Amino acid sequence: xxxxxxxxxxxxxxxxxxxxxxxxxxxxxxxxxxxxxxxxxxxxxxxxxxxxxxxxxxxxxxxxxxxxxxxxxxxxxxxxxxxxxxxxxxxxxxxxxxxxxxxxxxxxxxxxxxxxxxxxxxxxxxxxxxxxxxxxxxxxxxxxxxxxxxxxxxxxxxxxxxxxxxxxxxxxxxxxxxxxxxxx
Numbered sequence: 001x002x003x004x005x006x007x008x009x010x011x012x013x014x015x016x017x018x019x020x021x022x023x024x025x026x027x028x029x030x031x032x033x034x035x036x037x038x039x040x041x042x043x044x045x046x047x048x049x050x051x052x053x054x055x056x057x058x059x060x061x062x063x064x065x066x067x068x069x070x071x072x073x074x075x076x077x078x079x080x081x082x083x084x085x086x087x088x089x090x091x092x093x094x095x096x097x098x099x100x101x102x103x104x105x106x107x108x109x110x111x112x113x114x115x116x117x118x119x120x121x122x123x124x125x126x127x128x129x130x131x132x133x134x135x136x137x138x139x140x141x142x143x144x145x146x147x148x149x150x151x152x153x154x155x156x157x158x159x160x161x162x163x164x165x166x167x168x169x170x171x172x173x174x175x176x177x178x179x180x181x182x183x184x
Contacts, residue, residue: 015059018055018059020063022051022055022059022060022063022064022066023063023064023066023070023077025047026044026051026067029043029047030042030078030079031079036161037160038160039161044102046165048106049105049166050109051063051106051109052105052106052107053109053112053173053176053177055110055180057111060106060109060110061106061110063106065103068091068102072087072088073087079095080095094139094143095136097135097136098136098139100135101131101132101134101135101136104131106128109124109125111124112124113177114181121170121173122170125170125173129166133155136155140154
């Protein structure tokens, strides 16, 4: 009985540590800008997908949720904060849809498994990433108006970087899933 309780406590501590580390990884990925064409690239979407694949949907979504909560309460965790604001005001700005899309992308990425072929992994990652842009463009359109070139403003400049990140992640996904299955 005591052994079961200790194992349960260790499991909870392990999960909390993974959630916190996932949130930290997302924050770091938001702050580092990599020179890329046509706009600088962050690795946020890569880390969102990575968290879903490596931690599964419960812990992965909790990590993403903690990151969003930290930003909403005013911690400067988002890509352009504190330069362009913090807290709820920043969160409800032009990037809110993309940030909310992180949750759907992390969830969908968690559905990748060891039996998936490279092409299936690639397809699942494309769909997961597409949800980020779907939510992002919907929010952006509501915020600035549908008469503006929403796709050209909110997606097109980032697509080349997304292709790079998706292919990179697809190449290492089998190893990530093996490690996840070994640890969990």
